Amino acid sequence: MNARLLALLPAAIAINLVIGGLVNALGLPLYLDSIGTILAAVLAGPAVGMLVGAIGQLLFGLINGYQWIPFGLIQLVIAALAGLAAAHGGFRSSSVTLAWGLLTGLVAGALSSVISYVLFKGVTATGTTAVVTLLRQLGWSLPVAVTASSLLLDLVDKAAAFLLVGALVRALPLRMMGRFPRAARAVGR
Amino acid sequence: MTRLGFDDVGFTYPGATVPALTGCSFAAGAGAVTWLTGALGAGTSTALLLAAGLAPMHTGGLRTGRIHTLGLDPAEDGAARALGGRVALVLSTPATQLSGIAETVAQEVAFAPANLGWPRDRIHAGVGRALEALAIPHLATRDPTTLSGGEMQRVVIAAMLVLEPELWLLDEPTSALDVDGRALLHRLLRSEALRGAAVVVASEDADGLATVADRLVVLTAGRVALDGVPQDLLRGDRIWDAGAGSTSIGTLARVAGVAAPRPLSVDEGVARWAR
Amino acid sequence: MTLAPGALAARAHPFTPLVVTAAIAVAAIALPGAMATVALYAATVILVLATGAGRAALRALVPLAPLWLFLFLLHGVLGDGSRVTVAGLSLSRDGLTLAVTQGARLGAIATASLALYAAFSPARFVDAVAERGWPFSAAYLVVATLLALPRFRARAVVILEAQRSRGLRLRGSVINRIRAIGPVTFPLLLGALAEVDERGFALETRCAAGTVRRTALAPPADRMADRMVRWAAALSAGAAVVWRVFG
Numbered sequence: 001m002n003a004r005l006l007a008l009l010p011a012a013i014a015i016n017l018v019i020g021g022l023v024n025a026l027g028l029p030l031y032l033d034s035i036g037t038i039l040a041a042v043l044a045g046p047a048v049g050m051l052v053g054a055i056g057q058l059l060f061g062l063i064n065g066y067q068w069i070p071f072g073l074i075q076l077v078i079a080a081l082a083g084l085a086a087a088h089g090g091f092r093s094s095s096v097t098l099a100w101g102l103l104t105g106l107v108a109g110a111l112s113s114v115i116s117y118v119l120f121k122g123v124t125a126t127g128t129t130a131v132v133t134l135l136r137q138l139g140w141s142l143p144v145a146v147t148a149s150s151l152l153l154d155l156v157d158k159a160a161a162f163l164l165v166g167a168l169v170r171a172l173p174l175r176m177m178g179r180f181p182r183a184a185r186a187v188g189r
Numbered sequence: 190m191t192r193l194g195f196d197d198v199g200f201t202y203p204g205a206t207v208p209a210l211t212g213c214s215f216a217a218g219a220g221a222v223t224w225l226t227g228a229l230g231a232g233t234s235t236a237l238l239l240a241a242g243l244a245p246m247h248t249g250g251l252r253t254g255r256i257h258t259l260g261l262d263p264a265e266d267g268a269a270r271a272l273g274g275r276v277a278l279v280l281s282t283p284a285t286q287l288s289g290i291a292e293t294v295a296q297e298v299a300f301a302p303a304n305l306g307w308p309r310d311r312i313h314a315g316v317g318r319a320l321e322a323l324a325i326p327h328l329a330t331r332d333p334t335t336l337s338g339g340e341m342q343r344v345v346i347a348a349m350l351v352l353e354p355e356l357w358l359l360d361e362p363t364s365a366l367d368v369d370g371r372a373l374l375h376r377l378l379r380s381e382a383l384r385g386a387a388v389v390v391a392s393e394d395a396d397g398l399a400t401v402a403d404r405l406v407v408l409t410a411g412r413v414a415l416d417g418v419p420q421d422l423l424r425g426d427r428i429w430d431a432g433a434g435s436t437s438i439g440t441l442a443r444v445a446g447v448a449a450p451r452p453l454s455v456d457e458g459v460a461r462w463a464r
Numbered sequence: 465m466t467l468a469p470g471a472l473a474a475r476a477h478p479f480t481p482l483v484v485t486a487a488i489a490v491a492a493i494a495l496p497g498a499m500a501t502v503a504l505y506a507a508t509v510i511l512v513l514a515t516g517a518g519r520a521a522l523r524a525l526v527p528l529a530p531l532w533l534f535l536f537l538l539h540g541v542l543g544d545g546s547r548v549t550v551a552g553l554s555l556s557r558d559g560l561t562l563a564v565t566q567g568a569r570l571g572a573i574a575t576a577s578l579a580l581y582a583a584f585s586p587a588r589f590v591d592a593v594a595e596r597g598w599p600f601s602a603a604y605l606v607v608a609t610l611l612a613l614p615r616f617r618a619r620a621v622v623i624l625e626a627q628r629s630r631g632l633r634l635r636g637s638v639i640n641r642i643r644a645i646g647p648v649t650f651p652l653l654l655g656a657l658a659e660v661d662e663r664g665f666a667l668e669t670r671c672a673a674g675t676v677r678r679t680a681l682a683p684p685a686d687r688m689a690d691r692m693v694r695w696a697a698a699l700s701a702g703a704a705v706v707w708r709v710f711g
Contacts, residue, residue, distance in 0.1 A: 241669060247664055269668070274671055276669060277669065280662060280665065285659050286663070286665075287663075288608075288666075288672070289604075289607075289612065289663065290586060290590060292586060293587075300670055301670040301671055303594070303678050304676070304678055306678065309679060309680075312679060349669075
């Protein structure tokens with residue numbers, strides 16, 4: 001832990017929570033609560049990204065109820081994948097970023113549906129649960145309904161998050177890019 | 190005794206094509222106020238970051254030459270720990286220098302001493318003195334994020350003063366301060382020098398520093414262009430050639446076509462031209 | 465959300481509400497059956513009221529109400545198994561039980577979490593950690609983040625207003641609202657990164673990442689009552705787990 005991380009982590013975590021809250025307030029069927037995690041992973045590596053995701057989820061649980069904390073596992077996975085993408089220049093263009101985002105969405109969605117079903121019997125975020133309820137009405141079994149809704153939502157959500165962070169990092173001024181050498185590698189420079 | 194020494198220092202930020210500093214050499218001694226100035230981009234901020242060891246540690250980049258801060262090379266491993274609490278850094282925007290965890294001004298000023306493990310009594314006494322010195326004891330229980338820019342900057346300065354540092358590095362410290370605040374800061378710089386600290390201040394405020402500084406170092410495009418007694422340099426033409434300026438009266442005199450050596454203050458001008 | 469003046473929750477040692485809330489969360493997840501979880505929820509509400517954080521119980525209803533509704537719909541109305549008719553509605557008996565159990569679980573956790581958030585005092589928490597000699601970095605991260613949240617939120621609002629005055633639409637179609645994300649998040653992120661730079665410098669020169677044990681400026685009292693409550697909470701949570709595993 002150094003002073004630079006002490007400055008970066010609270011900002012990245014706050015970004016997770018504030019953008020997530022903003023999207024929620026806009027009433028959109030998205031989370032976008034992992035932007036800070038992905039950004040931290042791209043700028044400072046997957047370990048830092050995981051720390052952001054973990055602490056962020058803990059604080060989200062503190063503020064909105066501890067039932068959300070198990071989903072922190074997904075933040076860890078997102079950080080790992082974002083870090084992997086960054087190490088391989090995965091943010092160098094929007095199409096490559098999209099591919100990595102969809103991959104992350106797939107993994108996150110699968111994991112999310114498992115947690116959602118096992119621990120919460122399918123009732124968690126209002127948006128997803130609405131979709132689940134709809135699918136149940138149509139006769140789908142609960143596990144299938146939960147999996148399908150989680151996957152769809154996470155695919156869109158993680159793709160959007162990756163694209164946003166990619167666009168930001170590609171637009172960073174040179175001096176700032178110099179402060180974060182991993183970012184340069186992430187955009188293929 | 191030299192508290193800060195630059196010897197043929199060069200520095201290039203990562204990704205930059207032009208070095209920020211080249212062949213830069215100057216020294217700042219204990220008990221003196223050294224004033225750094227130069228045109229925008231001349232490298233004064235970079236010099237301070239290098240002195241504090243923040244460049245290249247935080248910023249990346251390549252450094253050549255030798256720097257000694259309080260006898261240590263600030264870029265070396267272990268220097269940060271050895272220099273902790275002995276070097277004060279004050280930047281121009283107060284809000285970003287706040288600790289981020291203090292709920293009161295007193296806690297904010299106590300941040301660094303507490304991190305250094307000072308005994309509680311010493312911290313409380315130090316905080317009280319620092320707040321008095323910056324004329325803000327009435328703000329002790331206020332939330333630092335609710336203060337005005339000028340008040341916040343005083344808090345940030347107090348937070349450094351409490352450490353009784355051996356070396357002060359200030360980068361445009363007066364931009365957020367009001368007239369009273371600026372005067373207070375200049376008095377503080379002199380009293381710190383009197384206490385034996387070395388004060389290095391990067392500033393364009395010639396009016397304020399003309400009578401406070403003991404030494405003036407002018408940087409042009411990353412090089413030391415001039416190094417001498419402030420009053421002498423401010424009166425002449427060379428400082429203008431180097432891309433810096435003079436005091437308001439000195440500037441006015443130059444525009445009015447007065448030859449060097451020019452008056453620097455209203456009193457001097459009156460003495461020279463009053464009939 | 466503020467506490468009632470002189471509230472017990474605020475006077476306790478900072479670790480006490482933390483441990484109690486964690487214990488409630490563990491117990492809520494571990495306890496089996498509707499009766500146990502409902503009892504826990506009721507006990508949580510009483511505890512929160514008694515310690516001066518009563519508003520948390522009310523505040524918790526905001527996120528809980530829609531969740532309870534969905535639980536009722538998903539498991540009560542659409543659940544499997546034998547049916548029972550209540551007020552003309554055909555409901556699943558097992559589904560209802562599940563809905564009540566889960567609803568009470570979420571209720572206890574949400575109420576306790578919100579009360580903890582209201583009772584949390586950054587300075588006392590940092591001092592409590594420093595007094596124990598535990599790493600300052602951990603306490604710093606938690607507190608700095610909590611205090612950064614309102615600052616970032618306010619900045620997001622300012623950016624939102626500024627973009628609105630430039631013609632950004634927030635109401636209307638989903639596409640419109642999705643378009644609003646970029647113009648608000650981009651400036652927020654860039655500003656955050658610039659701030660990280662300077663704050664990093666400041667924290668470095670103020671030895672925030674040092675290895676010396678930090679001084680507690682005003683160490684909070686850790687009374688016998690605090691310690692007893694923490695032990696009781698931890699043991700109760702342990703008992704709940706044992707009951708779940710072996711009962």
